[in-house]
C-alpha cells in the first residue's frame with residue numbers, strides 16, 4: 001500500500017505518484033481553492049467564502065501545475081531516450097517530480113542536453129501561460145466581452161509563476177538539480193574528469209542546500225514565516241540527493257570496465273545428479289562453507305543445489321530422494337555470463353532475491369558470483385576511492 005502508484009504510461013514510461021504527492025495536492029487545492037481564490041474572485045466581500053467556482057479552479061490549477069512538472073520530467077526523458085538512454089519511470093512526489101534515467105550519460109554533451117530540456121520546457125510553458133495571462137487581462141480591462149475572465153486570469157497567472165519558478169529553481173547550479181548537472185557537464189567537458197566535475201558540482205549542491213536551510217531557518221525563527229519550513233525541507237532534500245548522487249558516481253566509477261569474470265569466485269564444487277540427498281549432505285554440504293553447488297550429469301551443467309533446496313525436503317526422505325529431484329534445474333537458474341559487465345550483475349541482484357548465481361559459459365559453470373563477492377570487492381576497493 002505504500003506506493004508509488006502507477007497512474008499512466010507515456011512514451012513507454014510508467015508515471016507514478018508517491019504517497020507524499022497526495023499531501024501536496026491537498027495543500028495546494030486547499031490554499032488555492034479555499035483561501036486565495038475566494039479572496040480574489042470576491043474582492044469586495046468582507047469574509048470571502050469558498051464556492052464551487054473557487055474549488056473547481058483550485059483543483060484545475062493544481063492538476064495543471066503537476067501537469068507542468070510532468071512535462072518538465074518528460075522533456076528530460078524524451079531527450080534521454082533520443083540519446084539511447086532508457087527511462088523506466090517518472091515519479092511525482094512532494095517536491096515535484098523525478099525521472100528514473102537508467103544510466104548516467106557517458107559524455108558531457110549528452111548530460112548537457114538532457115539536463116537543459118526540463119528548464120527549457122518550464123520556461124516555454126511559463127512564457128505561454130504568461131502570454132495568455134496578459135492577453136486575458138487586456139481583454140478584461142477593455143471590457144470587450146460581457147463575462148468575467150477573472151478565473152482564467154488567476155489560473156494563467158499561477159501557471160505562469162509556477163512554471164517560471166520551476167525553471168529558475170531547477171537552474172540553481174547545484175548537483176543534482178538541472179543547473180548542477182549543467183555545471184557538471186561544463187566542468188566535465190573542460191577537465192575531462194567526471195569524478196572531479198561531479199565532486200565540485202556536488203559541493204555546489206551542498207552549498208545551495210545550506211543556503212536554503214539557513215534562509216528557511218531565518219524565515220521561520222525570525223520572521224515567523226512558515227514558508228521557511230518549506231525552504232528548509234527542500235534544502236535537506238537537496239543535501240541528501242547531492243550526497244547520494246556523488247556516492248552513486250563513485251560506485252559506477254569503481255565498476256567501470258569490470259566484468260563478471262573479474263569478480264566471481266572460481267572455486268566451483270560439482271555434484272553428480274544421481275547421488276541421494278543424504279549422500280550430498282554428508283559428503284558435500286556439511287564439509288563446505290555455505291555455498292551453491294553445480295549439479296552435473298554426463299559432463300553437462302544441469303542445475304544448482306544449496307542448503308535452501310535441502311531445507312524443502314523432509315529429513316526422512318533424504319535417503320530416497322536424489323540431488324536431481326531436489327536441485328533448481330538449469331531452466332530456472334538465470335546465470336550470468338563471464339564477459340557481462342559487473343554493473344549488470346549488480347542490477348541482477350537488485351531485481352531478484354537470489355544470493356548467488358552461477359557464471360556459465362558453453363554449459364559449463366566457470367564460477368559463482370553473489371552478493372558476498374560484490375560487497376567484498378566494494379569494501380576492498382573503497383580504500384582507493
Ligand SMILES: [Zn+2]
Pocket residue numbers: 072073076118119170178
Ligand atoms: Zn529537471
